Amino acid sequence: MIGVPRVIGKLRRPGRVLLIVSLFAGVCKAVPREAKRRPAPGVILRLTLGFPPGLTVPLPDVAVAPMLFAMTTMKAVRIHQYGGPEVLTYEDAPKPEPAAGEALILVHATSVNPIDWKVRAGYLQAHIPFKLPLILGWDVSGVVEALGTGVSGVAVGDEVYSRPDVSRDGAYAEYISVPAPLLARKPRSLDHLRAAAVPLAGLTAFQMLFDPSALALANGQTVLIHGAAGGVGTFAVQLAHGRGARVIATGSAKNESFLRELGADEFVDYNTQRFEDRVRDVDAVLDTVGGDTLDRSWGVIKRGGVLGSIAGQPSAEIAVKHGVRGYFAMTQTRTADLDELGRLIDAGQLRPIVGEVLPLSEARRAHEISQTGHARGKLVLRVVG
Numbered sequence: 401m402i403g404v405p406r407v408i409g410k411l412r413r414p415g416r417v418l419l420i421v422s423l424f425a426g427v428c429k430a431v432p433r434e435a436k437r438r439p440a441p442g443v444i445l446r447l448t449l450g451f452p453p454g455l456t457v458p459l460p461d462v463a464v465a466p467m468l469f470a471m472t473t474m475k476a477v478r479i480h481q482y483g484g485p486e487v488l489t490y491e492d493a494p495k496p497e498p499a500a501g502e503a504l505i506l507v508h509a510t511s512v513n514p515i516d517w518k519v520r521a522g523y524l525q526a527h528i529p530f531k532l533p534l535i536l537g538w539d540v541s542g543v544v545e546a547l548g549t550g551v552s553g554v555a556v557g558d559e560v561y562s563r564p565d566v567s568r569d570g571a572y573a574e575y576i577s578v579p580a581p582l583l584a585r586k587p588r589s590l591d592h593l594r595a596a597a598v599p600l601a602g603l604t605a606f607q608m609l610f611d612p613s614a615l616a617l618a619n620g621q622t623v624l625i626h627g628a629a630g631g632v633g634t635f636a637v638q639l640a641h642g643r644g645a646r647v648i649a650t651g652s653a654k655n656e657s658f659l660r661e662l663g664a665d666e667f668v669d670y671n672t673q674r675f676e677d678r679v680r681d682v683d684a685v686l687d688t689v690g691g692d693t694l695d696r697s698w699g700v701i702k703r704g705g706v707l708g709s710i711a712g713q714p715s716a717e718i719a720v721k722h723g724v725r726g727y728f729a730m731t732q733t734r735t736a737d738l739d740e741l742g743r744l745i746d747a748g749q750l751r752p753i754v755g756e757v758l759p760l761s762e763a764r765r766a767h768e769i770s771q772t773g774h775a776r777g778k779l780v781l782r783v784v785g
């Protein structure tokens with residue numbers, strides 16, 4: 401008779417369910433795909449043979465990686481309450497199931513955007529119905545692992561990237577389930593780390609600059625871009641330059657040569673110069689800073705021009721006074737725009753600027769950096785590998 405199996409070692413965080421599964425289902429030999437890249441969850445069992453009576457014969461130890469455990473939990477960074485970076489908790493969380501119309505993505509990388517720490521701090525509670533505990537992170541690059549019913553146009557194994565729905569769990573996790581219409585093919589020329597830097601910031605810059613209702617920037621026009629060295633700004637400088645616009649960038653002195661390399665024709669160091677003393681009669685301003693920077697921008701725009709901000713709501717009254725259009729919008733996940741960003745990237749006309757890569761487990765550190773408001777380009781979190 402086989403004695404009760406004893407757990408003598410952990411492959412990774414075993415739970416009671418593991419033992420039950422292994423007793424009824426026997427030793428699970430199949431190793432889940434992701435287990436090739438990281439230690440599989442499971443236990444090491446010691447079995448003994450209790451026959452003939454009075455004799456106990458040890459059997460070889462067995463490593464068990466129960467599929468059930470692998471399928472139901474994952475590593476994630478969640479918040480259980482609003483607060484400072486310390487509320488970010490790296491822990492086991494339920495692995496999502498793809499609902500109808502959704503694809504389950506094995507997340508290779510995600511990136512940090514200012515919205516992440518604004519949500520974490522509770523600043524957006526009144527606007528978006530979050531449910532706690534919440535997984536943050538609304539950029540993803542990864543591989544489709546499973547499909548819900550009724551999905552077309554996406555297949556298991558596809559390399560995809562996306563800006564998932566901000567009102568749902570994000571991508572600071574090993575898995576995320578995303579409605580298939582929000583997915584686009586990852587740019588072929590980028591690895592997942594760099595691809596994860598693109599969706600939210602790239603879409604924001606692209607839509608603010610080129611949407612007809614936004615800046616509708618055209619060849620030959622002049623645009624002033626505030627916060628040019630940031631996540632959105634680094635995309636905006638390249639995109640505007642690529643469209644044939646004259647680009648004036650604001651930033652601190654350390655970023656001048658970097659921004660000129662990206663396509664800025666002129667540079668204003670906001671620490672030592674007032675941009676309104678250097679700039680006048682531009683066709684458009686793209687403001688990613690808000691506050692005083694937004695308020696001081698009206699006077700540098702020619703009549704008939706446009707002030708677009710992603711960091712503050714331009715006053716309609718002041719806009720009328722200056723004969724300028726004010727515009728604010730939230731970024732939309734449009735696959736056509738993601739495809740166009742991918743096309744520009746693969747054609748060598750656009751590149752994500754990745755300032756720093758940290759492992760998912762260091763999300764707190766990433767938030768501290770993002771919250772300084774002085775990160776260059778994007779902060780990426782490596783999830784797999």
Ligand SMILES: NC(=O)c1ccc[n+]([C@@H]2O[C@H](COP(=O)([O-])OP(=O)(O)OC[C@H]3O[C@@H](n4cnc5c(N)ncnc54)[C@H](OP(=O)(O)O)[C@@H]3O)[C@@H](O)[C@H]2O)c1
Pocket residue numbers: 513514515600601604626627628629630631632633650651652653655670688689693709710711729730731770773774775776777
């Ligand atoms: N409405 C939307 O849908 C939407 C979408 C995306 C982002 N946003 C918001 O837009 C803002 C920018 O996002 P982001 O991802 O680009 O942020 P970010 O990466 O954190 O921006 C940091 C950059 O801002 C620059 N900066 C700081 N103060 C500045 C100033 N006074 N003048 C010029 N540059 C300054 C810094 O340059 P230096 O280091 O040189 O100082 C730094 O490179 C955030 O508030 C974000 O929440 C809104």
